[in-house]
Amino acid sequence: MTEVSTALLQQYSLPGPRYTSYPALPFWDTTPGPQQWLQHLDSALAAPAARAGLYVHLPFCSSLCTFCGCNVRVARGHGAVQPYIDQVLREFELYREQLGRPRWSIGELQLGGGTPTFLDAAELDALLGGLLQHCDLTPDASLATEADPRTTSSAQLQTLRRYGFTRLSLGVQCLDPRVQDIINRVQTLAELRAVTDNARELGFTSLNYDLIYGLPLQTADSIEQTFAAVLRLRPERVTYYGYTHVPWIRPSQRRFTEADLPEGQARLILQHLGRKRLLEAGYIELGVDQFVLPGEALLQAQSAGLLQRQFMGYTPANTQALVGLGVSALGATGASYMQNEKNLQNYQTRVQQGELPLQRGHLLSAQDIALRAHIMALLTTYRANWHSNDAACAVLQPALTRLAPLQADGLVELGERSITVTATGRPFLRTICMALDARLLARSPELALGNSPL
Ligand SMILES: C[S@@+](CC[C@H](N)C(=O)[O-])C[C@H]1O[C@@H](n2cnc3c(N)ncnc32)[C@H](O)[C@@H]1O
Ligand code: SF4
Known part of the structure; x- marks a missing residue:
């Protein structure tokens, strides 16, 4: 070590x-026009063995974690979900029509959010059935979703497995009750263990836990307590993020003050401590923020020279273009990046009008x-x-x-x-x-x- x-x-x-991505998103400065973006997708997918990746952004969450930097919509009920699914399916239809490509070869499907498991089993079924009826999954396709252990049921996991999902990324963040209280995210180890055990019984082969250092009120004890508990569950992957503080973009981060944040050396100690515990527990540092157990698919991809890094992090999937569906979703080809409308209402209006809801991107x-x-x-x-x-x-x-x-x-x-x-x-x-x-x-x-x- x-x-x-x-x-x-x-x-x-x-x-x-x-x-x-490179350039990183804040440095994007030349947005391709819609036709140019479509041309790039078309040429990326023109080769006989080319396959696309699909990313679907599902913004709903049942409550707001105050530290969260993602594009989320807190929803009390499920009234907004089916209309949103219809819009995502319509957006994919627009791509199929405008590219004249009725069937797609797919090497990767990722659901992110927000909380994809805010959707109940029937809603997940409607979304996945609606998308995948137009797709041929390659034999090695990688299907992955983010999930919140507090809202993930066995019925949802079974639905995901039925469609071929094998990778599950669970938000854990920190198990210290003081930290959980200030970030408005109270979750127990028992909930995490139950979802982990259930996912494994159902055949998920790669579980990732998201953990964060630098959260408000976090101390070395919080990290020790969290790692001692979660590493016993042996997730195949751990993503160990540094907390990103952007209160001018995410005002909920103002619910604590800068004085609550471990900064400078205190933050570095937390980073170092978590990394140390991961390496001692036998994890291998794969790259930025990512640790994996020996034998994990990402390591095999790394040895074979096939490992890729894209918007959702490291992936073993070999795809020629990534199409993002849903509000704020990101897409990429070899020569361009694109992000959808970040405002939910604008996204919905534009899709309803039969327009690709593109907002900004970059021509490399x-x-x-x-x-x-x-x-x-x-x-x-x-x-x-x-x-x-x-x-x-x-x-x-x-x-x-x-x-x-x-x-x-x-x-x-x-x-x-x-x-x-x-x-x-x-x-x-x-x-x-x-x-x-x-x-x-x-x-x-x-x-x-x-x-x-x-
Ligand atoms: C979309 S969420 C995960 C799925 C699910 N909503 C949940 O919370 O369990 C993606 C991950 O981004 C990370 N994240 C969110 N806001 C962050 C921030 N401000 N700084 C660093 N990581 C953050 C968290 O680790 C979180 O698990
Ligand atoms: S961390 Fe997850 S559950 Fe919490 S607000 Fe962000 S996306 Fe929603």
Whole structure:
């Protein structure tokens, strides 16, 4: 196990993108027109063996966790659910019509939210039946959903299994009652264990738990207590996020104050402690925020060079385009990104009018595409290398200079045209990617100066 000193953490843990895309979403600046987006999808899916991924955003939650940074809609009853399902199905129909592609080969289906298991079993059936009747799932297709252990029933899990879902990601966050109280998310270990056991009995083969460090009132004891309890349940994956505080976007985060948040060194200690407990328990650090048990599909994909990182995190699925359905859903092709309307009412109105509800996106430049390949290589294999004629050389060669202090501290090994992240460097993967992030460096030139860790 690789121990990391607090001094290294303090120096190199910089706030930065999670790199579920490159450029990261705040840096998108050239939205493709609808026809251009459709053309990109069409050419990405034109090859004989090409397959698409589908992401469906289901925004409903039964209550609001005050820390939450996702696009959610608190719903008391289910009145809004069926109309929303109809709109998502209509949106997929619009894609099928406008692309002249009545049947789709699908390598990945992901439900996210909000809380997909806010939908009851019949509603999940309506959604999945409506989508998948137009799809051919590839034999190795990966079907995954997020779920809230507080609202997930056996009937819902059975429905998901019937459609071929094998991956379940459960929100856990933190089990300390004081933290749960201030984030308005009281959930018990017994609930988590019941859903975990039930999912395994029904044949889910990969369970992920989302855990967070940096939540209000969280202490080292909260982390010890949470990890001691949850790691006994042996989820195949753990995603260990740092809490993102964006009260100007999510006003519910104002229900606690900055004084309640562990910041600076206190936050780093929580990050370090959780990571340490994961590694001691036999988990392997796969990449940014992601830990997996040996033998997990993501590790096999990594060994085979097939691991991908996209908006929902790491995936073993090999797809050529991702289509996002639902409010705020994200999509991607090799040359563009796209996000749907973030306002639920606008999303619904536009779909009802027969219009693709696209809001903003990004057309990747040749340099973006080259840098994305190298950043994704670092994120999935801990290594990037390039030739002298690489379209991003103007960024990559200075990145070696920026990373020289990290080499001196044993976090990376630098070649003439290569970067390899060492075992000690793994917790700093985001910071290392930031050295290649031309768009971030253009906006924050101070990061590139001699006195900065980059
Ligand atoms: C859509 S939610 C998960 C599913 C379900 N709604 C639940 O809460 O159990 C996705 C995950 O995003 C993470 N998340 C949400 N807000 C966050 C924030 N402000 N900072 C860091 N992670 C956050 C949480 O770990 C959460 O489990
Ligand atoms: S954490 Fe999950 S349940 Fe809580 S508000 Fe966010 S999406 Fe909803």
